[in-house]
């Protein structure tokens with residue numbers, strides 16, 4: 001089945017230190033509740049998957065209660081190097097999420113474009129973050145900024161799945177395309193995104209782009 005993975009970042013008002021270019025990815029609380037309702041309506045038939053990136057404190061404060069009220073689960077990709085920092089999740093929060101049936105994944109260590117790193121730094125981001133997060137049962141990775149090349153993917157081979165931001169639907173491959181929320185999404189738009197079959201040329205173009213990136 002064609003399955004969409006819908007990705008969110010922070011929910012509610014972004015803390016002051018969040019840079020301007022990241023603010024459009026923060027979802028206002030009332031918008032999030034409407035989108036969560038739409039995801040719950042779609043759940044039985046389409047089973048869209050839900051992920052959250054960056055490990056913001058709003059994952060437990062805003063996202064979790066709405067997910068639980070609607071019987072939904074999600075995977076939370078956290079940066080190992082930000083655990084316990086102000087406005088980010090700490091280890092206790094990660095245990096709390098897991099105790100409610102949520103999954104934890106790695107979003108690297110320092111939230112950096114992995115293509116720019118030497119071998120030692122790359123290993124720290126991929127293997128190092130996995131070791132740091134081992135107690136939280138981590139076996140999936142989400143690429144910071146969605147960026148990757150062949151070398152980055154090779155270093156991520158020990159993971160069960162690697163999540164991109166390439167858009168489009170997943171077919172249960174190792175590389176999982178995701179569609180990220182940006183400000184202004186409506187519940188109707190989300191429903192169309194999940195239920196509509198995109199034209200074949202669009203699917204082929206997305207797959208071609210992903211292939212090119214993984215060969216680079």
Ligand SMILES: [Zn+2]
Pocket residue numbers: 053054107111144145
């Ligand atoms: Zn991120």
